[in-house]
Every structure is written in structure tokens, then in C-alpha cells.
Amino acid sequence: MTMSYASAVELKGVVKRYNEILAVDHVDLTIKAGEIFGLLGPNGSGKSTTLKMLLGLVHPDSGSVSVLGTDVQKDSVGVKQLVGYVPESPRLYEFLTGIEYLDFIGDIYGVQTAEKKNRINEYLKALQLEGREGDMINSYSEGMKQKIALISAFLHRPKLLILDEPLSALDPRSARIVKDFLQELKTQGVTTIISTHVLEIAQALCDRVGIMYQGKLLALGNMDELRQMSKLPDSGLEDIFLKLTGTGDIRAVVEELLK
Amino acid sequence: MNWKNVLSLMQVDRKSGRLIRGRKLTKYRENKFFAYWAYWVALAIGLAVGVLVSLAYTSISAGDPNLQKPFQQGTLSLFLSLPTLVLIYSLVFTMMQQIQRSGVKFSVQVPYWLPITWQEHALASILANLLGFPLASIIFIGSAILIFSIVIGQILAAVLTVLAVCTAAFMASATTEVFRIVQMRFIGAVYKSTGRAAVWVRFVGSLLFFIVFYAGYFYVTSGAGAVTFIETIASAQSTVWFIPFVWLGMTLYSFTTPGLLLQGLAFLGLSLLFIAGLFFLAVLLNRRFGLYEPPAITVSRGIYTPKTGFLGKLGFSTVEAALFRKDFKAFTRRRELMTIFIVSIVLVLVPLMQSLSQTNGTVPPQLSVYLTAVTFLLPASVIAMSLGNFMIGEEGQAVWRIYSSPISAKNLMKSKYYFIIFFSLIVLAITGIFGFLMYHPSLRATIVASFETVFLVFALGAISLSNGIKGADFTEIPRPRMIRTSWSFINLAACLLAGIAMLAPFLPYVLSSALSAFIPVSIGWSALLDPFQALAVSAIIAIVLTVIFYRVALKNAKELIAKAEV
Numbered sequence: 001m002t003m004s005y006a007s008a009v010e011l012k013g014v015v016k017r018y019n020e021i022l023a024v025d026h027v028d029l030t031i032k033a034g035e036i037f038g039l040l041g042p043n044g045s046g047k048s049t050t051l052k053m054l055l056g057l058v059h060p061d062s063g064s065v066s067v068l069g070t071d072v073q074k075d076s077v078g079v080k081q082l083v084g085y086v087p088e089s090p091r092l093y094e095f096l097t098g099i100e101y102l103d104f105i106g107d108i109y110g111v112q113t114a115e116k117k118n119r120i121n122e123y124l125k126a127l128q129l130e131g132r133e134g135d136m137i138n139s140y141s142e143g144m145k146q147k148i149a150l151i152s153a154f155l156h157r158p159k160l161l162i163l164d165e166p167l168s169a170l171d172p173r174s175a176r177i178v179k180d181f182l183q184e185l186k187t188q189g190v191t192t193i194i195s196t197h198v199l200e201i202a203q204a205l206c207d208r209v210g211i212m213y214q215g216k217l218l219a220l221g222n223m224d225e226l227r228q229m230s231k232l233p234d235s236g237l238e239d240i241f242l243k244l245t246g247t248g249d250i251r252a253v254v255e256e257l258l259k
Numbered sequence: 260m261n262w263k264n265v266l267s268l269m270q271v272d273r274k275s276g277r278l279i280r281g282r283k284l285t286k287y288r289e290n291k292f293f294a295y296w297a298y299w300v301a302l303a304i305g306l307a308v309g310v311l312v313s314l315a316y317t318s319i320s321a322g323d324p325n326l327q328k329p330f331q332q333g334t335l336s337l338f339l340s341l342p343t344l345v346l347i348y349s350l351v352f353t354m355m356q357q358i359q360r361s362g363v364k365f366s367v368q369v370p371y372w373l374p375i376t377w378q379e380h381a382l383a384s385i386l387a388n389l390l391g392f393p394l395a396s397i398i399f400i401g402s403a404i405l406i407f408s409i410v411i412g413q414i415l416a417a418v419l420t421v422l423a424v425c426t427a428a429f430m431a432s433a434t435t436e437v438f439r440i441v442q443m444r445f446i447g448a449v450y451k452s453t454g455r456a457a458v459w460v461r462f463v464g465s466l467l468f469f470i471v472f473y474a475g476y477f478y479v480t481s482g483a484g485a486v487t488f489i490e491t492i493a494s495a496q497s498t499v500w501f502i503p504f505v506w507l508g509m510t511l512y513s514f515t516t517p518g519l520l521l522q523g524l525a526f527l528g529l530s531l532l533f534i535a536g537l538f539f540l541a542v543l544l545n546r547r548f549g550l551y552e553p554p555a556i557t558v559s560r561g562i563y564t565p566k567t568g569f570l571g572k573l574g575f576s577t578v579e580a581a582l583f584r585k586d587f588k589a590f591t592r593r594r595e596l597m598t599i600f601i602v603s604i605v606l607v608l609v610p611l612m613q614s615l616s617q618t619n620g621t622v623p624p625q626l627s628v629y630l631t632a633v634t635f636l637l638p639a640s641v642i643a644m645s646l647g648n649f650m651i652g653e654e655g656q657a658v659w660r661i662y663s664s665p666i667s668a669k670n671l672m673k674s675k676y677y678f679i680i681f682f683s684l685i686v687l688a689i690t691g692i693f694g695f696l697m698y699h700p701s702l703r704a705t706i707v708a709s710f711e712t713v714f715l716v717f718a719l720g721a722i723s724l725s726n727g728i729k730g731a732d733f734t735e736i737p738r739p740r741m742i743r744t745s746w747s748f749i750n751l752a753a754c755l756l757a758g759i760a761m762l763a764p765f766l767p768y769v770l771s772s773a774l775s776a777f778i779p780v781s782i783g784w785s786a787l788l789d790p791f792q793a794l795a796v797s798a799i800i801a802i803v804l805t806v807i808f809y810r811v812a813l814k815n816a817k818e819l820i821a822k823a824e825v
Contacts, residue, residue, distance in 0.1 A: 055662075055663055056821075057659075057662050057663060059821070059822070076820075076821070077665045077666070077667050078665070080663060080664055080665040081665040083663075085663045087659055087663075090659070091655070091656040091657040091659065092657060092660075093585060093589070093657050093660070094657075095588060095589055095592040095593050096585065096588060100585075100588065103581075104581050104584070104585050105660075105664075107577045107578065107580065107581030108577075108578050108581050108582075108664045108665065108666060109664070109665065110577055110578070110665075
């Protein structure tokens with residue numbers, strides 16, 4: 001079944017409150033199909049809550065969330081079937097071996113047996129986990145666990161990838177493979193949303209970037225648009241980010257620490 | 260040896276107890292007085308007991324002076340047995356403490372990057388092991404016997420006893436430290452990595468431990484065992500003098516018996532040598548294996564072949580079968596989940612040991628019916644109740660996978676519920692065969708007990724799963740909690756009520772059976788008291804309860820997945 005969507009993700013007037021804290025404050029956002037979108041923001045800015053809302057893991061207090069043409073609140077299981085998700089710190093079933101975990105994931109997403117076998121072996125080989133796939137996950141390093149989490153997100157060939165700090169703990173080779181793989185998936189029409197604090201990765205990888213701050217979507221656009229918005233014509237994403245989020249007084253802080 | 264380092268390490272070790280007690284790891288402020296309250300209380304109780312016993316002794320000996328000598332003799336026997344007694348229970352408690360610590364998700368890592376020697380580390384570990392009950396009991400014993408010794412004029416013996424008791428506790432703790440390191444090196448690999456072989460080593464090891472523990476417990480608590488225990492220790496020390504662990508007791512005995520001073524000195528020297536040996540062994544093992552990282556045991560090797568899915572043929576969808584298989588692996592590899600099986604063993608052992616201790620190994624027919632019922636009904640029902648309690652919470656922090664995957668509430672419920680039924684029925688099969696072989700029940704009793712257990716398993720499984728979903732606790736640190744305490748109690752009460760309701764139809768039969776020894780039952784009554792009729796009524800109650808609570812559980816599962824704010 002092939003379906004085309006003009007927008008992969010659509011958030012309209014989304015508000016989410018945790019008691020007194022306004023985690024997401026009237027966010028409107030449209031992410032086009034086949035786009036690599038970076039969602040940035042300082043800690044506690046509402047990025048993770050927004051990402052969770054896309055999967056139906058968190059319900060908005062008001063507003064609507066539509067993913068791949070489906071209202072998340074109406075059919076969250078259907079949306080999850082089309083999405084590959086890697087949380088910030090993925091907790092895996094540590095009592096399973098790597099291969100058992102991926103086999104479990106394949107079954108959960110209904111990947112056919114022969115295809116599952118081929119894909120698992122391909123990914124394990126690409127991310128250099130061959131030879132360790134039969135070991136218990138509790139003996140894996142953080143990087144190896146991250147690789148398993150990434151493979152489990154890619155395994156069912158999702159239409160939308162939601163990746164929270166996807167390259168954390170990865171070795172340079174694996175990080176490059178994942179980055180190139182995401183670019184390749186983009187040409188196949190797969191949408192990717194990346195949340196990261198490594199701004200170089202966001203700048204190199206993303207078509208557009210959204211910067212969240214205190215629950216609001218502060219800025220949205222490609223690099224040129226963001227430079228224009230921040231009035232920093234030749235700057236990189238880091239300077240733009242620090243200026244827009246009002247955290248640019250770095251020099252003063254460093255000088256204070258040196259005293 | 261830097262004693263300041265030793266003290267600092269002991270403080271760290273003491274504070275690590277917060278993990279075990281599950282204290283909040285943030286904003287923890289300690290009150291120095293209350294941090295040591297157990298020792299203050301032990302001292303107060305010890306002094307009070309010493310004073311009370313002294314008063315009792317004074318008044319008794321004033322009434323009958325002939326009682327003075329046997330009383331003093333008995334006290335001296337107690338003094339002599341104390342080092343070995345303290346050694347035994349210190350061994351038990353320090354080892355239990357280690358078992359408890361190994362259950363906690365993260366342990367205190369040796370700070371190898373700090374300028375601390377292995378001697379300091381080993382000594383701190385040995386001393387810290389004694390904190391808590393062992394130290395409190397030593398304070399209690401020491402204060403009580405010192406006060407009492409003043410009245411009976413045995414001050415020197417009491418002082419020597421206190422010294423011997425302290426040394427015995429150190430000896431026990433040093434032994435535990437040696438075992439801890441050995442365990443970490445040789446068994447730790449098994450515990451950490453949980454390969455196929457490890458599953459069986461751990462499972463069989465746990466079963467053996469509990470069987471031996473409960474058999475010992477029932478031996479000591481049933482009749483003469485407890486009374487003769489202390490006397491046996493006091494008298495048996497001399498016959499097993501070659502065992503180094505009784506050398507302290509022998510030292511004390513020699514010093515308090517006229518003419519055995521040289522023997523006492525010899526045993527004192529041997530004791531000190533043995534303790535020093537234990538300490539150096541602990542240091543050596545710590546140095547060699549203290550930072551040992553157990554390697555992973557590979558569970559599977561070779562070409563990956565996905566499962567074709569036997570469960571699929573039983574009507575499970577791919578998602579449900581995958582969840583079922585995952586849970587099966589969890590229950591055979593995770594230690595905290597494996598302990599659930601221990602419950603059924605204990606529940607079989609308790610009536611067995613009681614019946615054996617009361618009837619000298621032969622079971623009378625009336626008791627046989629009761630024991631058959633307990634052996635059939637209880638373990639499988641309790642397993643169903645426990646599994647329902649934990650089935651959702653056992654997901655732990657990996658529950659995000661359930662939330663973020665295309666798993667419907669129906670999928671989740673079906674896989675979890677049938678897992679409970681499957682495991683509980685396996686337990687029923689095992690305990691049923693055991694009960695049949697041990698108590699020789701009639702065919703009728705066997706059929707009724709088997710079917711009634713199946714009904715109980717279905718109903719209690721649904722009830723407990725509905726509560727388990729509602730009260731699921733995914734906290735994993737310091738240890739997997741799996742269910743909130745309040746919901747655990749609610750589940751216990753609900754299952755108890757349901758169990759009573761389902762077993763109520765058997766009440767007339769049980770009553771008539773119990774009364775038949777005294778009152779002859781008429782033919783009319785017997786017809787009314789057919790257990791098969793009671794079984795039919797119980798089946799109807801079970802079906803109603805199962806249907807209602809399965810629906811409740813399904814509703815709870817829908818809420819759980821919908822409100823997954825992780």
C-alpha cells in the first residue's frame with residue numbers, strides 16, 4: 001500500500017501543561033513529507049513532550065496532532081505502525097540478546113519472517129554488531145545499545161522516523177553510516193525528525209530546523225531563513241541558537257568561572 | 260593502613276543502605292542521632308534486660324540459695340556458646356545483606372581511581388558488613404551480659420565473652436567477604452550474564468537454598484530442636500575443635516576452666532592466625548578480582564533463524580506471540596521474577612514439614628484430604644495472583660517499547676493473561692503430581708481439586724491482572740518495584756474474597772468431613788454434599804468473575820496505553 005502525504009506531521013494550536021508548568025505553548029508546526037527536520041531547544045523547552053505527542057504517548061490538553069494523515073488521538077496504534085522511534089535514553093529488555101530483541105521488534109511490527117531475517121543481518125553487519133548479536137544486551141556498551149535501538153526503529157521501514165539524540169554514544173563510523181542512511185531514506189520519501197543538542201549535526205543534516213524555547217516554537221526555517229531571522233548573516237547554527245534563546249552571554253559566565 | 264580511609268569507606272557503605280531501603284536519592288539529609296538509632300535502642304534494651312535478669316536472679320537466689328550454682332553454671336554455658344552462636348547468625352545476616360545488595364540495580368563500585376589500598380578496602384567492607392543487625396545484637400548481648408556478670412561475679416568471663424563475640428562477628432564477616440569476592444568472580448558471571456546454563460544454575464541453586472532454609476527453619480521451630488540448639492553448640496564445640504570457626508569458643512572455654520590456660524593460649528593464637536588468614540585471603544581476592552567484570556555468556560550463536568511460531572497455531576497473533584516469548588525469557592532469566600516460583604515451593608514445603616513434624620512421617624486420611632487440597636489449590640492460585648500482580652510492572656523502564664509500538668490493549672491483555680494461565684497450570688501439574696504421590700488422595704478428590712484449581716487460576720489471573728495494570732510501577736532503581744504497595748494489598752484482598760466465594764460451595768462438604776469423626780452423616784446429607792455439585796457451582800462463579808474482570812483488565816490496559824506519559 002503506497003500513500004502520499006503533503007505533510008508528514010501537522011500540529012495545530014497544541015498546548016500541554018504539567019500542573020503549573022506549561023510544557024508546550026500553542027505550537028503550530030507542519031513538517032513536509034520527505035524532509036529531515038531538526039527540533040532544537042535548551043533542556044526543558046518542550047521538545048521531548050512534542051515528540052511524544054506525535055506518537056500519542058502524551059495527549060495534548062488542546063489542539064490537534066496529525067501524523068501521516070492520521071489523527072494521533074483517534075488511531076495511535078495505526079500511527080505507531082508507520083513510525084520508527086528512538087527515545088533519548090532507550091531502555092531495552094536487557095535480559096534478551098541483541099538478536100532476540102530485534103526479532104521481537106520485527107514481530108511486533110509484523111515484518112515477514114524472511115524479510116526480517118535479511119534486514120536484521122544487514123543492519124547488524126552495517127553497524128558492526130556481527131558476532132555480538134547473541135550476547136545479552138546487559139553486557140553491551142551504551143553505543144551498542146544505541147545501535148540496537150536505531151536498528152529497531154529502522155527495521156519495519158517506517159514512513160516517519162522520530163529520533164531523540166540518535167547519534168549519542170555512536171562511534172564515528174556508525175554515526176556516519178546513520179547520517180548517510182537518513183539522507184538515503186529522505187530520497188525514498190521517509191520523513192525524519194531529529195532532536196539533538198549537537199548543533200553541528202542538525203546544521204549538516206536537517207533541511208529545516210525548529211527552535212523551541214519555554215514551550216514555544218521560537219523560530220522555524222532553513223539555515224538562510226534562520227540567519228535572516230536572527231540577523232546573523234554569516235553565522236552557524238550555534239550562534240543563531242544562542243542568540244534566539246537568549247543564552248548568548250557565554251563569555252561572561254566563563255569569565256566568572258575563571259575568577 | 261590509613262584508618263581514616265577505612266572509616267570513610269564504611270560511611271559510604273552505610274549510606275549505600277539507602278538504596279536498599281529505597282530512600283529518595285535527592286535531598287537526603289541525615290540526622291546523626293537517628294542514623295544510629297538501632298544501636299542506641301540495642302544498648303538500652305541490653306542494659307534493661309541485664310538489670311531485669313539480675314533482679315530476677317537476686318530474688319530467686321535469696322529465696323533458695325541452692326539455685327545459685329546451677330544458675331551460674333547455666334550462665335557460663337551460655338557465655339561459652341555465644342561466640343559460636345554470634346558467628347553463625349552473623350554469617351547468616353552478613354550473607355543475607357550481600358544477597359540483598361546484589362538484588363539492587365546498581366551497587367557500590369570500588370573507587371579504584373582513589374588512593375585507597377586493597378587492605379583498607381577489604382577491612383572497610385568486612386566492618387561495614389557488620390553494620391545493622393549484627394552490630395546491634397552484639398551491643399545488646401554485650402551490655403546485657405556485662406550488667407548481669409557484675410551481680411553473679413563473673414566479670415572476667417563476661418569481658419572475655421564480649422571480646423570473643425566481637426571477634427567472632429569479625430570472623431563471620433571476613434568469611435562473607437571472601438565468599439562475596441568468590442561469588443563475584445565465579446558465580447557473578449553466571450548471575451550477570453544469564454546464559455542458558457546460568458538459568459538452570461540460578462534456578463536450581465535458588466530452589467536448593469530455599470528447601471534447605473525452610474527445612475532448617477521447621478526443624479528449629481518444631482519442638483525439641485530449638486531447646487537443644489544452644490546446649491548442642493556449647494557441648495559440641497569440644498568434639499569439633501579442629502574446625503577453625505569454633506576456636507574462639509574453645510578459647511573461652513579453656514580460659515574459664517581451671518587448668519586449661521595453656522590450651523586457651525594455644526586456641527587464642529590459632530584463632531588470631533585464622534582471622535588474619537581470612538583477612539589476607541579477602542585482601543588477596545579483592546586485589547585479584549575486586550574490579551573483575553564478568554564476561555557476557557553468549558546465549559545463541561550461528562546463523563540467525565527467526566521463530567516460525569508455534570503460538571501462532573494456537574491462535575495468537577504475531578504481536579501476542581512475540582510478547583509471550585519475550586515474557587517467557589524474562590521469567591527464566593530475571594532473578595527477581597524467578598523468585599515467584601519459590602513461592603510455590605514454600606507453599607508445598609510448609610504443609611509437608613508440618614505434617615511430618617506432627618505425624619512422624621505418616622499422614623492420616625483426614626489430614627491427607629486437607630494436605631491434598633492445599634498442595635493442589637494454593638501454589639497455582641498464588642502463582643496466578645502473583646503473576647497478575649507483576650506482569651505489567653515487570654516491563655520496567657523498557658515499557659516505552661510497549662507504548663511506542665503498534666500493540667493494542669487487546670494484544671497486551673491476551674499475551675499477558677494467557678501467560679499467567681500457562682505458567683499457573685504448569686505449577687498445578689507439578690504440585691498436583693507431588694500431592695498425589697505424597698498424600699495418595701482418591702481419584703474423586705484429585706479430579707475435584709484439579710478442576711477447582713483451574714477455575715481459581717482463570718478467575719484470580721483475571722482479577723490480579725486487572726489490578727496489576729492499574730497499580731503497575733515501572734520504577735527500576737534501586738530495584739524493580741513492579742507494583743505499587745497499595746495495589747498489591749488491594750489485589751490480595753480482592754483475590755482472597757474471590758477465592759472464598761469460589762470455595763464457599765465446598766463448605767458443607769468440608770464441614771461434614773470434619774464432623775464425620777464425631778457425628779455420623781446421614782445418607783440424605785451425603786447426596787447434598789457431593790463435591791462435584793459444589794464444583795459446578797464454583798465453576799459458574801469462576802466464569803462470572805473471569806468474564807467481568809477480564810473486561811475490567813482490558814479497560815485498564817486501554818487506559819494504560821492511552822495515558823502512557825513516560
